Amino acid sequence: MRHALVIALSALCLLPARPARAQKQKQKQATTFEYTDLTTCARDAAKAREEAAEEEGSDEPIRCAGPGGEYSVYEYYSAYGIHRSIELKKGERTEFTVQLLPTNKECPVARYGNKVEWQLKEGKPFAVIQRLTCYADKGDGPGKKLGEYLVLKGLQGFEFINGYVPTKAKNANTQVRALLTEFLEGR
Helix, strand or coil: CHHHHHHHHHHHHHCCHHHHHHHHHHHHHCEEEEEEEHHHCCECHHHHHHHHHHCCCCCCCEEEECHHHCEEEEEEECCCCEEEEEEEEECCEEEEEEECCCCCCCCCEEEEEEEEEEEEECCEEEEEEEEEEEEEECCCCEEEEEEEEEEEEECCCCCCCEEEEECCCCCHHHHHHHHHHHHHHHC
């Protein structure tokens, strides 16, 4: 009788673990991705006219909606640099912004790949992956290539996701997705 009671209590202790494991499995399955190709995005002409009034010869910035339209990719230019970020706007106000640069890496002059990869959970963006090449600043434009990376950044509520993988690494695409999984499981 005592053994039956011990077995029954042990089984009850294991029950909560099964739904948690199923929940974690469901969470993994719900992660998908989509791309935004910035070569198909329109330039932000109104903002460019304002900026051009201040500085001659500036290119029109690009604003391109992400999946679901809540976030957008915003790209603007300085004398020879390109600056790219992900923004969340509520009306005219920017509520959240993340720069697509690797943390703790020197990147004086940046050049970005044409596509932004959006990581989605249940159809909503929560992180992005962006290819980035960093160059030295030679004073009049890009200098020596310093490195190329796949930059991983979390969106609002997922700011703890922040990393990068050098593209020279073996299976860099697989590694950056594994890094994303580590961040999600570590939370």
